[in-house]
Amino acid sequence: MLGVVVRRVAIGVPVIIGVSAIIFFVLRVLPGNPVQVITQGAPTTPGERHDIIVEFGLNKPIFSQYLSFLGNAVRGRFGISFATRQPVMGEIGSQAMATVELAVAAMLMTVLLGVGLGVVSALLRDTWVDATIRALSLLGSSMPIIWTGPLLILIFSFTLRLFPANGSGTLSELVLPALSIALVTSGVIIRLVRSSMLEVLGLEFVTALRAKGVPEAWIWLRHILRNALVPAVTLLGVQLGGLLSGAVIAETVFGRQGLGSLLVNGIDEKDYPMVQAIVLIVATAYVAINIVVDVSYAYLDPRVRTQLAR
Amino acid sequence: MTADSIGTRWLNRSALRTWRVPHGRVMVVLAGLFLLLVIGWAAFPGLFTGGNPTAVNPLATLRAPLQGYLLGTDQYGRSVYTELVYGARPALEVGLLSTLIGGVIGSAIGVVGGYLGGWVDMLVMRLIDILLALPGLFLALIFIAALPPTLENEILAIGISAVPGFARVMRGQALQVRSRLFVAAATVVGVRRRVILWRHVVPNCAAPAIVLGTLNIGTAIVIAASLNFLGLGPSAGVLSWGGLISSGQGYIDHDWWISTFPGLLVTLLVIAVSVLGDRLRDAMEPSSA
Numbered sequence: 016m017l018g019v020v021v022r023r024v025a026i027g028v029p030v031i032i033g034v035s036a037i038i039f040f041v042l043r044v045l046p047g048n049p050v051q052v053i054t055q056g057a058p059t060t061p062g063e064r065h066d067i068i069v070e071f072g073l074n075k076p077i078f079s080q081y082l083s084f085l086g087n088a089v090r091g092r093f094g095i096s097f098a099t100r101q102p103v104m105g106e107i108g109s110q111a112m113a114t115v116e117l118a119v120a121a122m123l124m125t126v127l128l129g130v131g132l133g134v135v136s137a138l139l140r141d142t143w144v145d146a147t148i149r150a151l152s153l154l155g156s157s158m159p160i161i162w163t164g165p166l167l168i169l170i171f172s173f174t175l176r177l178f179p180a181n182g183s184g185t186l187s188e189l190v191l192p193a194l195s196i197a198l199v200t201s202g203v204i205i206r207l208v209r210s211s212m213l214e215v216l217g218l219e220f221v222t223a224l225r226a227k228g229v230p231e232a233w234i235w236l237r238h239i240l241r242n243a244l245v246p247a248v249t250l251l252g253v254q255l256g257g258l259l260s261g262a263v264i265a266e267t268v269f270g271r272q273g274l275g276s277l278l279v280n281g282i283d284e285k286d287y288p289m290v291q292a293i294v295l296i297v298a299t300a301y302v303a304i305n306i307v308v309d310v311s312y313a314y315l316d317p318r319v320r321t322q323l324a325r
Numbered sequence: 326m327t328a329d330s331i332g333t334r335w336l337n338r339s340a341l342r343t344w345r346v347p348h349g350r351v352m353v354v355l356a357g358l359f360l361l362l363v364i365g366w367a368a369f370p371g372l373f374t375g376g377n378p379t380a381v382n383p384l385a386t387l388r389a390p391l392q393g394y395l396l397g398t399d400q401y402g403r404s405v406y407t408e409l410v411y412g413a414r415p416a417l418e419v420g421l422l423s424t425l426i427g428g429v430i431g432s433a434i435g436v437v438g439g440y441l442g443g444w445v446d447m448l449v450m451r452l453i454d455i456l457l458a459l460p461g462l463f464l465a466l467i468f469i470a471a472l473p474p475t476l477e478n479e480i481l482a483i484g485i486s487a488v489p490g491f492a493r494v495m496r497g498q499a500l501q502v503r504s505r506l507f508v509a510a511a512t513v514v515g516v517r518r519r520v521i522l523w524r525h526v527v528p529n530c531a532a533p534a535i536v537l538g539t540l541n542i543g544t545a546i547v548i549a550a551s552l553n554f555l556g557l558g559p560s561a562g563v564l565s566w567g568g569l570i571s572s573g574q575g576y577i578d579h580d581w582w583i584s585t586f587p588g589l590l591v592t593l594l595v596i597a598v599s600v601l602g603d604r605l606r607d608a609m610e611p612s613s614a
Contacts, residue, residue: 026454033455042471157595159547161554161567162588165574169585173578256460263462264551268574279555282470290470298458 019313023306034298035088039081042287052285053097071095084291093292098284103292106277111296114273117196117262120189124197125204125254130247132201133208134240140213148205156202160261163195164268181270192269196261200254207250212243245315252308259297353604356597363594366413376407378564387580397582399573405586412564412587416594419480419549420542426484427545428538431491432530438492439499440526441518449496456489464489465548466557474560479552483545494537495530502529532609539605543598550591566591 050064053071068074071094072083087094093103136148171191172180178190215221216239224234263275274293281289366373382402390397396405438449456464468482502508503526511521552558553567566587573583 029451030454030458033451034458037455037459038467041467153596153599154592157543157599158592159550159588159595161551161570162584162591165570165577165584166588168574169577169581260460260462263466264555267555278466279557282466282557285470287470290467294459294463294467297460297463301460302458 120193129204137212378411423484427487435492435495539602
């Protein structure tokens with residue numbers, strides 16, 4: 016078990032360093048003059064320009080700029096915002112929780128919808144209930160969040176008046192944004208849980224359990240569902256990518272605070288330190304959670320454990 | 326199948342009438358027709374609407390659908406239908422061209438890595454790992470942040486975000502083809518590696534690339550609409566479905582049609598493309614069906 020963890024972390028660290036290089040060099044090498052961004056196009060004297068270049072370390076060779084970016088990033092320092100001239104970590108730190116809340120809520124809803132509807136779909140297979148769930152899962156995963164968002168607001172905020180249309184802080188303000196993301200990410204899970212349950216259903220050990228006289232409900236809960244959930248766990252790791260991308264959009268749609276709206280603002284204002292910091296933090300979290308998913312997969316399925324340890 | 330029916334006896338399934346989603350040919354034909362319509366919009370918008378997508382009419386703002394305008398008008402009195410028709414060309418351009426960019430670059434990287442193996446493959450795999458550590462939208466966002474906001478750069482950014490997906494699938498495919506007997510035979514009789522790559526490996530990898538490409542068109546259109554919604558798309562002069570959804574969101578409580586129709590259009594387009602992609606997969610890769 017420990018071997019699996021060590022191996023996955025050993026792969027993850029160079030990946031993150033590679034990501035940091037891509038973020039840094041794409042933003043620095045491509046056209047655009049940082050000094051103009053910092054001064055927001057205001058006229059400057061050569062002396063002022065020189066001061067800014069020195070203040071932000073832009074006079075050093077690009078590779079040593081990258082190394083100091085990486086070195087500072089490891090210590091949680093991501094430099095000074097071009098736009099506000101404040102350390103970017105201050106703002107990121109104060110808004111990160113809102114995004115974590117949204118991501119966790121969306122993940123919970125994804126699991127609830129995905130497993131719940133997947134199980135119902137498998138139990139009632141080939142009925143109209145099953146057909147409806149499958150059609151909805153296709154529809155859900157095809158609907159862009161930029162549309163589900165306004166639609167949910169129209170239905171649940173303005174028509175039914177159940178949840179607020181925007182804002183962040185309270186639990187009821189979390190429901191609609193999380194749901195708009197989960198509608199997209201749960202579709203695949205529903206289909207996977209359904210098909211893997213039906214697959215397990217056809218295995219010989221189920222026949223053996225029935226012959227033994229184990230109650231049918233117990234077979235479904237204890238044996239079929241348990242085995243069918245293992246592949247769904249890996250898919251959760253994959254869906255996390257869609258979930259994080261979705262959070263960026265949902266935060267804007269629902270006017271929430273968070274890393275997503277900070278990132279969109281940062282891109283708009285060409286505030287590169289902010290963009291670098293958020294993308295790198297999100298990528299690191301993504302890789303880290305995928306390591307956790309891989310490890311828990313190995314924990315759930317002994318066959319994978321031996322395969323990964325090799 | 327008998328075990329199957331015992332399995333749910335306790336659920337009293339007879340109460341539930343069997344009903345299936347129409348699938349197979351009907352869905353494929355519908356998807357194809359819908360796609361043709363949108364392609365028609367993109368090619369000859371003037372044939373489908375007499376209006377001008379930028380013509381502002383202060384006397385006809387926020388009209389509901391079917392009151393003189395098929396899908397209503399927006400806050401500036403522009404016909405939503407006309408805007409949808411004229412938005413088809415940039416949307417399809419982004420979908421097709423970015424898929425082409427991502428597909429060609431990603432497939433090239435993946436096939437070369439998979440076929441050559443060794444240190445080249447090592448490099449390719451690490452590159453894929455790194456790019457996949459940035460979830461789809463974020464990879465595109467880095468390039469959006471770095472480049473000036475034009476349609477060409479949006480296409481480039483979305484294209485690059487498709488590279489790791491293509492590279493991963495095509496590397497696997499090339500690995501598979503490389504181990505086939507005819508490649509070994511060609512190698513043994515002394516055919517050069519470059520010739521084997523072009524004449525044997527690439528044609529045998531084409532089918533999954535085409536299927537993946539078809540499905541990716543839908544993804545690219547959604548990413549483009551999302552970027553335009555976020556205000557990160559082309560700055561001026563390009564009509565976009567995403568921008569229309571965004572500008573209609575402020576009016577959603579009373580004037581729901583401005584956001585709803587473009588959203589519905591994008592959704593239907595994604596479904597149509599994925600139906601056709603699945604059909605294509607069944608036709609081109611019978612083994613995976």
